[in-house]
Amino acid sequence: MAIDLPRRRLLKTLAALSCGTPATQAWTAVCADTAPPSLLTCWSDSPTRPSEFHAGLLGVQSPALALPARGHDIAWHPSADGSAVVVARRPGDFLVRWHVPTGVEVARFEADDESRFEGHIAFRPDGRVLYATETDLITGDGRIGVFDALSLERLDAWPCGGVGPHAVEWMADGRLAVAVGGILTLPETGRVKRNLASMDPSLTFLDPGDGQLLSQHRLPDAFMSVRHIAQDAGGGVAVSLQNEGRTARPLFALLDGRQLRYGEADADLIERCGDYAGDIIASNGGFAVSCTRAGVTATWSADGKAQAVFATRRVCAMAEYEKRLVVTGDEGDLWQLGIANAARNEQCDRHWQLPVALDNHACGPATAHA
Template sequence: METDMRRRDFLLTTGAGLIGSAAWSEAGAPKLLAAANDASKRAWLVALDQNAAEVFRLPLPARGHAAAAHPHRAEAVAFARRPGRYGVVLDCPAGREKARLDLPEDRHFFGHGAFTADGRYLLTTENDFDKGEGRLGVWDTADYARIDDLPSGGIGPHEIIRLPDGGFAVANGGILTHPDFGRAKLNLPTMRPNLSYLSADGRLMEMVEPPEAQRQNSIRHIDVDAQGRVAIALQWQGSPLKQVPALALHQRGGELHYADHPDTARLKHYAGSISFSPDGDEILVTGPKGDYLLVFDGRTGAAKGGLALPQASGVAPLGAELAVTVAGGLVIRQGGGFSRVAAETGLVWDNHLVPV
């Protein structure tokens, strides 16, 4: 009965206020979170401040992928890399584990989650691997109990982000997997990715699929600008001889717009992370497998150059600029150029950089 009541509460009253016990300022005012491994292969969630200096690092059970930062209180949820099952809730000021997300036995995480705007609920991308369906877990952040799950709108939901209107966008990569087969991709000849939009209370509102020629261009990582336009980082699963775009743009009600770049081949068919600049003027797409970064015009999608960067991984806003995690530190996109910031050289960053 209690679960049913909490489920109805999520579906009907999302948006109610939530007061947290500790603000991010009490955790050292971090601006960015990233999963990383050290030289001994120990996994950490690392926080960086406005100057890209390390604020704290907290241990993770195994290799992490991305994290979700609570919008009001100093908590972060770090997720395992697919097909991992851990979701660790971290009390950042105290430097301790607060809770773990208790997944059903027939699920694993895809490495991403997003909070509702009020911080009351957390949505997580999951694989119902026995049914071959994408699902979204719903967790009450009062105690991180699981209260519901929702359809993601497709197969292989990877990243979920909250939109300016309080709704959500879900990147359904279209790739069927099962933990019995590790990270193997089981349906590449028939895969169908899509971008799905959910209302603030979890209802599926819109779904857009790629045209047939781009059906094997997996929709994996996404970002949104202040106007609600979504930028998509793509990972090609078809013939390695074919050259296809690494970026697509979408506005609700329209079709996917694919953006070409002369240096796309340098990403080796694998766009890792994506971010609009805070002013919306640029989009950066990382290529960790190709040690390269693509720069696009944020308004038109036109190519604006690129840069060779070793292990170019996560990208996210840092103040008025953009920060990129690379081997040995960070690179800042500033004033049309790049500057390097040294950091802990013993860390190998995972694919994502999460703004706080």
């Protein structure tokens, strides 16, 4: 028997209500006297052998959206209609828009043999167009998929200046910034890195109207993969990095003119941050970078000087909540960090524990929920 769309949506909602909500409400305050921030994020049932995947709001009465695999980037729709969009973790095949308060799916795009998603999305501020990082499965080239932000119908696809794009961000001046990781992977071998000897990472800027490559910026070292992008209130652009080489480098760099320039830090801090940054955010007049494998959150000034380091095990997602930096880890930790006056301060202001594996990205509350 064919199931009509409204009925299917209802069934999805019921399924989500029955299995998605309770886990994230069962939080424990490790060091806090309030409920945890209601971040919009993805999670799974286990950090090591996950089998169930959801997206939704943490800690509040809101049904979660069941996902077929791990979600990655997630964002409220700019129209403030209560909907949000989640994209599959790379290499992934789904892009879903759903109404967060009800958990009802509104639109879906599934990639086929032509392309796969690389994990990140960005909205045009008017809420009509959505950009997603992708890879062409035939050529291996990275590209930006262009979608109707409401229906998720594909509108176009543009080259983005290299292979392995990851994050895409809308810049304040109306350009589109793309973190081109430079690492080639193939669908046949999943996430196995196939070109480490010849990788070519960069930060590129595209015209969001036609995809024209406006500029491309590189680091001195080709082994530092550009993964995520943030822009501060003053327009400064910074990136977080993953080190594929054997020489220690900062996991933070600023765009300085035409060059990407590493943050300034001593050898001890560089070592403490390890080789893998999971996210970056502009916060408190500077930037913060989550160093997942090293288990620390590092903050940097707007001009690129290292500031503070917080011990935050398996940290990845970062968001602003009530003007404070909030970070989460894949062992279910959620910290609210006080970094305004921090100087090598390792104290976390608040700390909660949730019984799920929180995923790599999150965002704070929407401006309004219809």
